[in-house]
Amino acid sequence: MSVRRFMINSRAVRDGYASFDGDIHNHMVRVLRLGTGDAVQLADEKGNVHYGTINQVGKDWVAIKITSSGLAAESGIEVPRVTICQGLPKGDKTDLILQKGTELGAHDFWLFGGRRSVAKIRADQQDGKLERWNRITAEAARQCGRSDIPLVSLKPSAVEAANDTSQQLRLILWEGEREHSLKEVLAVEEKPQSIIVAIGPEGGFDPLEVRHFSQHGYLPVSLGSRILRTETASIAILSVIQYIWGEM
Numbered sequence: 001m002s003v004r005r006f007m008i009n010s011r012a013v014r015d016g017y018a019s020f021d022g023d024i025h026n027h028m029v030r031v032l033r034l035g036t037g038d039a040v041q042l043a044d045e046k047g048n049v050h051y052g053t054i055n056q057v058g059k060d061w062v063a064i065k066i067t068s069s070g071l072a073a074e075s076g077i078e079v080p081r082v083t084i085c086q087g088l089p090k091g092d093k094t095d096l097i098l099q100k101g102t103e104l105g106a107h108d109f110w111l112f113g114g115r116r117s118v119a120k121i122r123a124d125q126q127d128g129k130l131e132r133w134n135r136i137t138a139e140a141a142r143q144c145g146r147s148d149i150p151l152v153s154l155k156p157s158a159v160e161a162a163n164d165t166s167q168q169l170r171l172i173l174w175e176g177e178r179e180h181s182l183k184e185v186l187a188v189e190e191k192p193q194s195i196i197v198a199i200g201p202e203g204g205f206d207p208l209e210v211r212h213f214s215q216h217g218y219l220p221v222s223l224g225s226r227i228l229r230t231e232t233a234s235i236a237i238l239s240v241i242q243y244i245w246g247e248m
């Protein structure tokens, strides 16, 4: 079994040891059934990775003896920072999109209220939703051993989202697109530093939204003739990007 990596706060490591209670204890001991003598990696927010073995397990705490520390070995591959700009879907589809997108390397998520979004979020619900969504990405990052956590933010509308043109390569997934194929659009010479992908909610984009994104440099691309569920679209595009420019 490969050595599991856990994201920690650097303050937890002191004098060659680290101890944890709460989520990390639960994940290590109850979920993964790790015990005394098992090797673990501890990645902190400063980019350090500590290698160690579990040397004590209590009822609700676990202690690790650090055997070596170093800087996080970058995979050596500079993957473009990918922002998923997702029209708010119904129900718990957002949880799935955030979890799978984190596993597939999304850098961050912008959720926006699309004109055809059925789900609406009241102002007094926003903080609670964002807190919960950022917990989902933190947990998914921990589970897959990422040393960074994608940030989830809310944009009031598709127009507001489209107005931020800071990403180098901007795509809008549109099933109505017949001209530009994904293959052609991604066959760019130079690997982009940053990519943003706009994805509509279950009801899709309305033509005004597609036009607004296009006016802001978003290239409409098709994912083929089948209509994917909104939660499938982000998984598909992230997998393609990871395959071309990532670690796959």
Ligand code: SAM
Pocket: 172, 173, 174, 175, 176, 198, 199, 200, 201, 202, 203, 204, 205, 221, 222, 223, 224, 225, 226, 227, 228, 229, 230, 233
């Ligand atoms: N308008 C769609 C329909 O007629 O059923 C519904 C939208 S689809 C469920 C949700 C989103 O996924 C779309 O807005 C688009 O961003 C993306 N998507 C799904 N299938 C796609 C495809 N074949 N090509 C490009 N984007 C697609």
